[in-house]
Amino acid sequence: MKLLNLVALSLSLLPAVSGAPLDTSGPSPLVFQRQNQPANQLLSYIFQLFPVNVALRDAQGLLTIAEKAFALLAGFNTVENDVETGVCGDIVVIFARGTTEPGNVGSLVGPPLFGALRKRMGANGGQTLAVQGVDRYDASVTAYLQGGDASGSQQMADLVSKAMKQCPSSKIVMSGYSQGGQLVHNAARLLPASTMAAVSSVVIFGDPYSRFPVQGASPGKVRIFCHLGDDICVDGDIILLQHLTYFMDVDEAATYILANAK
Template identity: 40%
Template sequence: MFSTLTIHQAAIVFGAVVSFTALVHGLPADASNGYISDRSAVVAESHSLNPRIDIPPALAGFPSGPLNEFLRLISTLPEGAAALDAVGLILTPLQQGLADAVGIDTTRDDLAQNAACADVTVVFARGTTEPGNVGLVTGPPFYDALKEQLGSKSLAFQGVEYPATFAGFNKNGTDGVPSMTGFINQALTDCPDTKLVMSGYSQGALVLRSTANSLPADTMAKVNSVVTFGDPGNPDAITGAEGKTLIICHENDAVCKGGFITVDHLTYADNATTAAQFVVQKAGA
């Protein structure tokens, strides 16, 4: 979900994730207190920050106590890769806790579990630090929208298995290429009549792009549609996906322009129906 960040920017990132999830999914304000990670697993010691008075409006709905606690933790982390790794250790369980609280499934394993062939099959790569294999802020809403738009048609949805670390973002998502490639080949071999969709959010879009670059042209020709959200590779074309690609990038999403995370990068649930309609139209379903 995130590109390389400074300590201060990382603080804003995790706060935005929590605030956005709480606001969109209706998590009670005091419920988030239960998701503060054990600090001893991240840093040996920390010190108090003065209460923040400059919380951006986008974070105003998040309880100030937990927000200050997380900011205090992040302020004590070392600079560089270790700091970003520690941010990930906080963000992933936090998001999974939020998902559990509101009944969001962050894992979809239809291909891994050899489910029956479906009319439409989606292989989806989540963003950096997101939990499960389809994440929290984009994958689940996209799944729900597809189920609604497909009506009586069947859907298989498979998340890409990869670490989704900050380091992986800087490698253009190549950590996810083996898994995405394997699931694509499985779907095309086991279910040749399915309409296959490649999709990814944030770093997951980089996974998709790197996979498309490595797949044979005849394999990409069998992919029915391609959808990316918050795509760091925007506006470059995706190899082998000409005429069947939808790249969704918000105007103020800096990640789509090679920059840092903004709140606009966390709101692609708003575009889930548009993406699902594109998939259904391409599939002729």
């Protein structure tokens, strides 16, 4: 029934994506803009229908649909390939999405983070941002339970090395959400110490390995966001609402990234 409700909600709100007015009554934790229409109520609707208090394996199908609907209705771009297409910026973010998320940067954390960075960088003398998502990574529940997708972990390490070579004057940031946090830790272990020492900052949201340091990264360059009560942050497998709301931390994360990029 919940799956049917989510599909019905997605279809009913499609006019909002194309520019029709949304109901903006009531509180909401964040405001998004889609074709100049406020969409703050949209988040409340989506989060009400995300599966919570259930094991990851049991919620996999629902999460996949919910995250795709969230991206569509919020108007998020879930694919970023700047490094692979030769684009550099003052800051380059290599980002790994969470389990079951769409595209290569997902929807729940990646796009809001990039938006927060671009807003601040644009106001700071027109600085530029380049973003690259981890592609060779199916973000499956099985891979999460095994400690993070091995292929994705290797690709993240390779992308960091490529970005440093391709964009020598850029500040390189490693970031991820949920299983993407596992990939950040795994990639750090795969990279030479000299490469990790050159990383500008490491920012992880809902980190399953939050109790462990990021190998090779100075503690002063690492910021881990873990909400109180988030079971994933203690390497658990239960999805609680706390794990779905890290978009609320993107402004603080953007400020941290920019401070370390000076």
